Amino acid sequence: MRILIVEDExxxxxxxxxxxxxxxxxxxxxxxxxxxxxxxxxGEYDLLLLDWMVPGVSGIEICRQFRKDFKDTPVIFLTAKDTVDETIFGLQTGANDYIKKPFHFEELLERIKVQLRPKSGEHSVFKLGNITLNTSTHQVFKAEEEIALTQKEFALLEYLIRNKGLVCRRSRIIESVWDIHFDYNTGVIDVFINALRNKLKLGKEENYIQTVRGVGYIAKEL
Amino acid sequence: MRILIVEDExxxxxxxxxxxxxxxxxxxxxxxxxxxxxxxxxGEYDLLLLDWMVPGVSGIEICRQFRKDFKDTPVIFLTAKDTVDETIFGLQTGANDYIKKPFHFEELLERIKVQLRPKSGEHSVFKLGNITLNTSTHQVFKAEEEIALTQKEFALLEYLIRNKGLVCRRSRIIESVWDIHFDYNTGVIDVFINALRNKLKLGKEENYIQTVRGVGYIAKEL
DNA sequence: TTTGCGCCATGAGAATTTTAATAGTAGAAG
DNA sequence: CTTCTACTATTAAAATTCTCATGGCGCAAA
Structure with a gap:
């Protein structure tokens, strides 16, 4: 998911x-x-974070112009406390949400997720090369052949495919797939990557899940 | 968590x-x-959901009065689309968030969770009778004795204790603890309840985790 | 090119989690 | 009070998940 931040500080x-x-x-x-x-x-972005007070064209003007062409891309305003009442005007011009500065990062993250959820929810089928992953039926296909994956294997593959083209750090994978948020010191990821590569029969020609040495893994088209 | 809804429809x-x-x-x-x-x-509530247009005392007046005594309890407004600009006034009087009608239930839920998070996050230690559960160290004690629980056992106990005094339906437990949102047809919960009762040595005198026949389980003080 | 270091792949075994089968029990119906 | 039914408890075995140890390989430095 690509996010554009318009902010001068x-x-x-x-x-x-x-x-x-x-x-x-x-x-x-x-x-x-x-x-x-x-x-x-x-048109490259899935979400806009606009500061209300930004030099040049104002945040609200950006929002209005943007809405002409992009009806569905969510826009969130970052607003200083004392301009909240103006911000409501921004909401009327098509912003989806706003957040008051100073804010907790966690809260912003939640709001971003809320805005992005409906869009990503629409697609329950994800592709990676000739691999197809269907989140609603919990099925995975390699070409025409169905591959039986366990829960964790499926969850890991889903995470990688949803972030296709982006490097997935080990720490993020552990948090998202295993829900471990504390002292992380395990080799499970390697083991499951190995299992996925075997079950999906990813040889050298179909190296869809690549190792990023020292960081993690990346799923990408070849 | 107790929620008060002020709404006439x-x-x-x-x-x-x-x-x-x-x-x-x-x-x-x-x-x-x-x-x-x-x-x-x-003072019984952890969160208020206020309709903007409610007969009698207006939502905004409720909010203002309420804020005098309760500085930290979150308030969320439900507002019709055409009164959004008035709502901002509500935010200034101390509401924490608002949501435009018509809204997706999922979105409202997210916002409620966001508002309740900081409060529940403060407490990392939960108690149930002489049982102590610490979410930051992932430890459980029965009186002075530490009880070693596995991940799932811990997660289940945490869920039950966080909802102490409330009946926990099987379907909700499966969703929250096992993250299964589709065709649910398994007896895992029973097995883990059994494991918890054994490990925590809950006999007839210390029946902290009770069965609610046909529905699920409930954790309660005796 | 060679060496050395550190990270990754792989396989086997241990622990946990899940399934499935059987026994037990509460509550309704007769 | 007895019987029946449906749900829960308990146990064992199967499957999955995780840990750990070993070997291999990439990358950097010499």
């Missing part, structure tokens, strides 16, 4: 960029309104 | 009540403003 956008990237979002920054609008209109 | 409050109770919240309804304020001020 480095303290804030660096904090956001780092945090969101750790959550496996792909993040771009625009420090100024005109550039932000231009990037937003490129 | 039966169609809405019944829908909310049922949905939230399925999520193991305890829900009360006030169909009218004066009664709603009175109930809110009783």
């Amino acid at each position: 480095p303290g804030i956008f660096n904090f956001l960029k780092q945090g969101l990237e750790e959550e496996s979002y792909a993040v771009d920054i625009a420090e100024e309104g005109k550039k932000g609008l231009e990037m937003a209109l490129s | 039966p169609g809405i409050f019944n829908f909310l009540k049922q949905g939230l109770e399925e999520e193991s919240y305890a829900v009360d309804i006030a169909e009218e403003g004066k009664k709603g304020l009175e109930m809110a001020l009783s």
Whole structure:
């Protein structure tokens, strides 16, 4: 999932960029309104985080322009406490949510997830090369052949495919798939990656799940 | 967790009540403003859901009065689309969030969870009789003795204790602890309840985890 | 190119989790 | 009070998941 942040304060956008990237979002920054609008209109993004007060074109103007072309992409405003009442105007121009500064990162994350959920929920079928994964039936196919996977194997594959093309860090995999948030020190991931590669018969020609040395794994088309 | 809904339309409050109770919240309804304020001020609730347009004392007035005594209890407004701009005024008077009608139940649920999270996060130690469960160290004690539990055993016990005093339906347990949201047809819960009762040595005198025939289980003080 | 280090792959065994079968029990019906 | 039925308790075995040890391999430095 790609997120565009339009925000001029480095303290804030660096904090956001780092945090969101750790959550496996792909993040771009625009420090100024005109550039932000231009990037937003490129259509590359799944969600916009707009600062209310940004130099150049205002956040609300970006939102309005953006909405002309993109009716479904969620927009969240970051607003200072004392401009909350203006922000409501932003909501009327098509923003989906706003969050008051200072905010807890966790809360922002929740709101982002809420906004992105309906869209990702629509698609219950994901593809990776000739592999098809269906989250509603919990089935996996390699070409025409159904592959029987266990719960954890399925969950791991789903995580990798949902983040197709993005490097998945071990720590993030452990958190998302195993729900372990504390002293992480285990080799389970390797074992299950191994199991997936075997069951899916991924040889050298079909190396869809690649190792990223020192970091984790990545699922990608060849 | 106890939630008070102040809302006059039966169609809405019944829908909310049922949905939230399925999520193991305890829900009360006030169909009218004066009664709603009175109930809110009783201090029994962990969260308020206020309709903006409610007969008698207005939602915003309830919120303002309530805030005088309860600084930390979250308040969420349910607002019709065409009164959004007034709602901002509600946010300024101390509401924590609002949601536009018509809304997706899932989204409301997320927002409720967000608001309740910080409070429940504060406490990492839960008690049930002489049993102590610590979520940050992942330890469980029966009186002074530490009891070694496996992951699933711990998760199940945590779920039961977090919902202490409330009946936990099998379907909810399966969803929360096992993360299974589809055709549920298994006897795992029974097996793990059994394991917990054994490990915690719950005899007839210390029947902290009781069976609710046909529904599920309940953890309660004696 | 060779060496050395550290990370990853792999396989086997241990522990946990799940299934499935049987026995037991509460509550309804007769 | 007895019987029947449906649900729960308990146990053992099967399946999955996890740990651990060993060997292999990539990458960097010499």
